[in-house]
Amino acid sequence: MMIRTLSTLECTKMLAANRTGHLACAKDGQPYVVPFNYAYADSHLYAFSLLGKKIDWMRENPLVCA
Template identity: 50%
Template sequence: MRIVPISEDECRELLQRVPFGRLGCALNDQPYVVPIDFAYEPEHLFVFSTAGKKVEWMRQNPKVCVQVDEIGNWSNWTSVIVTGTFLELREPQYTGQREHAREQLAQSSKWWRIPLAERREPIEDLAIEPVFFRIDITGMSGIRSIPEAE
């Protein structure tokens, strides 16, 4: 098996195809990684979340990364890492972007569809704060494996 870099176009195709990854953020030299769903657009990833540790951390340190992969088997896989900046889509400043994120995520995010998420937003239950955020992409890289026979 060989491991080779892929082009930026190939990275973007993977982000389009696989709307799920692992978000990495950090605070006070401590990394934190969680699985998330996202909706991809050329310069952004949109995410729906409830308030909690990752959002608190990103509010303090907006530098993040997201790793996305497609794994056929141990010798057939592709992996992309995006670096970017967290931007919380608060109302009323980002009402338009929030609605846009909602529409995009409705098509791709299973997380968005869980009853808790769907129920809490309309009734504005303060126990769970719905958060929409955008990751403004600042860079990306990708690699893939090539089985020896190819």
């Protein structure tokens, strides 16, 4: 398997074709990965969440990845 950087067009197509992603957070050296639903429109990614562990962790450490 070859790992490569996706082009902007490839990223856009992937975001538009899917509705679920994964959010990775960390706190005190402990990783936490959860699925989330999103919508992609007009070059913007929209997601929402109820209060809980991931929101608390993101507030403490906003360096997250999806």
